Amino acid sequence: MRILILGAGAAGGYLGARLIESDEEVTFLLRGERLNFIRDNGLIVYSELGNIKCRAKFITSDKLTRDFDLVILACKAYALINAVNDIKPAIDKDTRILPLLNGVSHLQYLDEFFGREAIMGGLVHLAVELDTKGRINHLNHFHRFIFGCRHPEQNTCGRILENIISKTKLEFSLSTHIQHDMWEKFIFLTTLAGATCLFRGNIGEIMQTESGKDYITGLFQECVDIATEYGHRPNDATMHDYIELLANVDSDYTSSMLRDINGGAATEANHILGEMLKRGVEKKLSVTLLGYAYSHLQVYEYQRDRLII
The missing domain is CATH 1.10.1040.10 (N-(1-d-carboxylethyl)-l-norvaline Dehydrogenase; domain 2)
Structure with missing residues (x-):
């Protein structure tokens, strides 16, 4: 599965680093200072569950093509509108989108923009922060990833993602009641x-x-x-x-x-x-x-x- 992660901040960077650690194909959609840091330093994660330092593939929105099976949105909720505009070039009828934003109101916005069949549900229980040097610090032992399907057309993607995540160090579950x-x-x-x-x-x-x-x-x-x-x-x-x-x-x-x-x-x-x-x-x-x-x-x-x- 070809995965695009919008954002390599604390949460998106941590999730992506764990995927890369297990040899999955991940590309980050980046801009600005974070792009420069990742290009020069790669991803750096400090965690009691295992430190990571790895190179990371990245792309900018103007270079996006429809080559991705899954797009993970790992931005802050207030950045959602810009995020949608950034990922549009990567989305076709078979692309699935997995938002990991806090709250629940973003689902309606994304459903209206891309169609409910494209939008999965997800959340992370994860305490992480970016330090002043651009490194990701994992602050406790929680790193649970929960995702689920909201439409029958997402079931295949859900099963493939479940298999992928099972190979990482992340705690996870494929939920049958993700909105709850x-x-x-x-x-x-x-x-x-x-x-x-x-x-x-x-x-x-x-x-x-x-x-x-x-x-x-x-x-x-x-x-x-x-x-x-x-x-x-x-x-x-x-x-x-x-x-x-x-x-x-x-x-x-x-x-x-x-x-x-x-x-x-x-x-x-x-x-x-x-x-x-x-x-x-x-x-x-x-x-x-x-x-x-x-x-x-x-x-x-x-x-x-x-x-x-």
Whole structure:
């Protein structure tokens, strides 16, 4: 299978490096500084599960042809429109597209643009970041890749990809209910990002405060209630696992969104907290805690925009 990955940032670069490590054919669609780094240095990954330094094939959007069987979108949600324009030259009727964006709203946009038969579903549970030298740092032991088919025409691609991923070090599953899985991550990520950004600390630090536990569990419940209204209530085992992660007083777990804030970067606040809030308002549910967290992030984005201007 010929695989094109849009983006060699932290998540896309890590996934691609693990595929290259197992001798799969991967090409990265790149531009700008990241292209220059990959050309000069290759991919560099530091992980307790195995470091990687490898050369990587890359291409620019103006050189794309329809030679790829699978296109993996590993960009930030706010870059989706540009990403779609970049990959268009690589897409024909047999190409499958696997977005690994956070949230769920991107599926509708991609379905309308390319057709539902082209758009698979996917997510990663992965804590990674790019350091100032362009290297990918894997921050814990999680590196789980979940993907699934949303249309019968994707089944062959799904089976081939399952066989490919089985040869890597990645934990993975080919899901039969991928949109439900994506909603479950949406709940968890909204709670994690909302709490850690609002309190500007990790889970353990928040849990040591006067109202931290009440806030986290309350925010989590608001998100669960919203998901339930859309037909995606997590099962009891998943909810138990999430609460254990989100209420662990010894945890140094934080969110990539907080790391973005600390680095002065743009965030996915609109596409994660804003989208969850919008859906809660549409269903006339209580979203007070979600609203506080999103408002805090809106202030950050307003301030950041003024600094850029």
